[in-house]
Amino acid sequence: MLQLTKRTEYGLIALVHIAERGAVDAGAFVSARDICDRYPIPRRLVAEVLKALQKNDLVESQRGPTGGYVLARSPESITLGQIVTALEGAPPLTSCESPILLKSGGCEVHSVCPIRSPVHRVREQLWGLLEHTSLRSLLPPATQAHYAPRAAHAR
């Protein structure tokens, strides 16, 4: 299906929340509890998702009380494509373009497939679309202003 997984949506919500907090209190760690206090998301799941994001160097984590997560980079440099890739692997669009999906023996049609090449082009376009959407552009305008005091009118 052409749809983001719930995990990815939760990841986006978490990242947006962390970014919002980071805008007003730079350096503060946001815990999983903070996130699911604000949004009705299972806490266990948000931790699962954040863990994956941490492994892909999108967030940094800190244990213990006062621990939690912060963005590893600025919201401008984190793209939707990176988030999706971290949470569900690179968007393959077709089965054969996915390295992880080849475990099922690959596609029988592969050698004579007439749509592989053209669909590949579409996939590249989709990738470009995701790569050109930054986390910052997902933030509400008010937050974006706080993020760059010196260039509040940018974007």
Added chain:
Amino acid sequence: MLQLTKRTEYGLIALVHIAERGAVDAGAFVSARDICDRYPIPRRLVAEVLKALQKNDLVESQRGPTGGYVLARSPESITLGQIVTALEGAPPLTSCESPILLKSGGCEVHSVCPIRSPVHRVREQLWGLLEHTSLRSLLPPATQAHYAPRAAHAR
């Protein structure tokens, strides 16, 4: 997952094949058997897919011997978006944007979701991408030039 279903891929292959035949022998019906003679696709499945395409007025069908399918419109006017929509519903990208996915009680986060609106914009872009990709642009350039006649008929 951000991936087309196998059904959609089969539908695309079938449509490409039908379009190729139509370019050479306009008005001729292409049977499901013809398609799965060229490509190792279960015949039963390709029929299932073509049926869905027929219900969405993308192909026309004809029963009996010499029966089969033809494109209901020109390859230029059939878009990838229409095909995907016919085969797996409108690309929702998120759960809440899908009318058919609301049966599961909807999304708990919906009322306070911070990403609904921005992700909706991305979804619109994705839609635009699919809508601007016509079936014709999926065809090989040499479609009108050659078509191997009935070199292989019986399976």
Added chain:
DNA sequence: TGAATTAGCACCAAAACAGTGCGGTATCGA
């Protein structure tokens, strides 16, 4: 110490997906 928080691992139930069976109906050709 002890409470809070992330990390790691395995595990489960429900849904979606891929694929199939069988009988019916329309159509063409002989």
Added chain:
DNA sequence: TCGATACCGCACTGTTTTGGTGCTAATTCA
């Protein structure tokens, strides 16, 4: 008319993916 061909409709099954959970260990701060 008859029979073969090919689509039509519904329901059904096995497999994969997804969404979600349990529990324990490691880390950090008060």
